[in-house]
Amino acid sequence: MxxxxxxxxxxxxxxxxxxxxxxxxxxxxxxxxxxxxxxxxxxxxxxxxxxxxxxxxxxxxxxxxxxxxxxxxxxxxxxxxxxxxxxxxxxxxxxxxxxxxxxxxxxxxxxxxxxxxxxxxxxxxxxxxxxxxxxxxxxxxxxxxxxxGMVLANRPWLLVPGLKSALVAALTTGAIATINSTMWLLAGSLSWWRLAIATVTSIALITGWLVIDGELWDRPEDDTPQARDRSRLYNTSTLVTLLAGVIICYLALYLLNLVWALFVLDPAVMGGYLHMSVDYGDLFMLTWFVASAATVGGALGSGLESDEAIRAAAYSKREEDRRARIARDRPRH
CATH class of the missing domain: 3.40.390.10 (Collagenase (Catalytic Domain))
Incomplete structure (x- = not known):
């Protein structure tokens, strides 16, 4: 047959x-x-x-x-x-x-x-x-x-290895801040809701910086409703992709900083130095605050990445090619 x-x-x-x-x-x-x-x-x-x-x-x-x-x-x-x-x-x-x-x-x-x-x-x-x-x-x-489907096709988890310079900057910032006595005092003075605001702010800052620095915002090719709607869809998928990727990075930084703090710090010694009562529960609050500060430091490190590296970390293969074509065809002034 x-x-x-x-x-x-x-x-x-x-x-x-x-x-x-x-x-x-x-x-x-x-x-x-x-x-x-x-x-x-x-x-x-x-x-x-x-x-x-x-x-x-x-x-x-x-x-x-x-x-x-x-x-x-x-x-x-x-x-x-x-x-x-x-x-x-x-x-x-x-x-x-x-x-x-x-x-x-x-x-x-x-x-x-x-x-x-x-x-x-x-x-x-x-x-x-x-x-x-x-x-x-x-x-x-x-x-x-x-x-x-578009967000998962962009594979937001690949943002972690895709932004190596940003991660190195964030880890360096976190490692130094963890053993800084001023960071201990600041972390101890902040309530949980202030720490939550710091988390949201730091994640929003690095997400916005990636969009601006990588020129990831899509603009309609013409003024038709279809083109505007298509750009809104692409921009929404980009923002959600970056937001998910940055949250993954934030959680990874938190865990790494926590392991580092548990390894190098003794709450009793630090408490004696600061003349205050400190226990292991304070390490978790310190790590929370340090993760937010390190995320902002990572935003500065992301400026060391090329625009191509940022796009490769944020987009699917087809979307990356589409953005590259638009960038080539866009008239230069």
């Missing part, structure tokens, strides 16, 4: 990983015909923000490789003409489709994408139907799921 030739054209990074995992499944259609799956890793949505252009490029791939069915996997948020975000856009006549991975929500993406791909390819392999199929997302709940 002649197999169905299926082409999976995937953007680099996560979409390519999803495509390769699906190829290993070796599925068949309802008639028992095997699927011969080929994976092409290519940024087919580069310089492309509309789904029609993406489908046209996939059709060209299908002709070139003589595929029966072709599906594009992308981290691009898809939209229709009415402004609704899409999970899937299909041209059944050309037997091509685009699947937006962020629309899956980012959680259990491999499992969900495998199910979606199986259903999608099975439907397009059925030549009895030539109608176009579009899967739109609910306007409110779908928007939140799309945002979550």
């Amino acid at each position: 002649k197999p169905i030739r299926v082409g999976l054209v995937a953007d680099p990074a996560q979409p390519t990983e999803v495509a390769h995992r699906f190829r290993d499944v070796e599925p068949t259609d309802d008639d028992g015909r095997p699927w011969h799956i080929e994976v092409v890793s290519e940024p087919f949505t580069t310089a492309c923000e509309d789904v029609d252009t993406a489908l046209s490029r996939l059709t060209d791939h299908a002709r070139e490789h003589r595929w029966d069915v072709v599906v594009g996997l992308t981290e691009l948020p898809l939209r229709d003409g009415d402004g609704r975000y899409l999970l899937i856009e299909t041209d059944r006549q050309q037997r091509t489709a685009v699947l937006s991975l962020p629309a899956l929500g980012g959680l259990r993406v491999h499992r969900r994408s495998r199910h979606a791909l199986g259903e999608l390819i099975s439907g397009m392999a059925d030549t009895a139907s030539t109608s176009e199929r579009r899967v739109a997302m609910p306007r409110r709940r779908g928007h939140g799921r799309l945002l979550l």
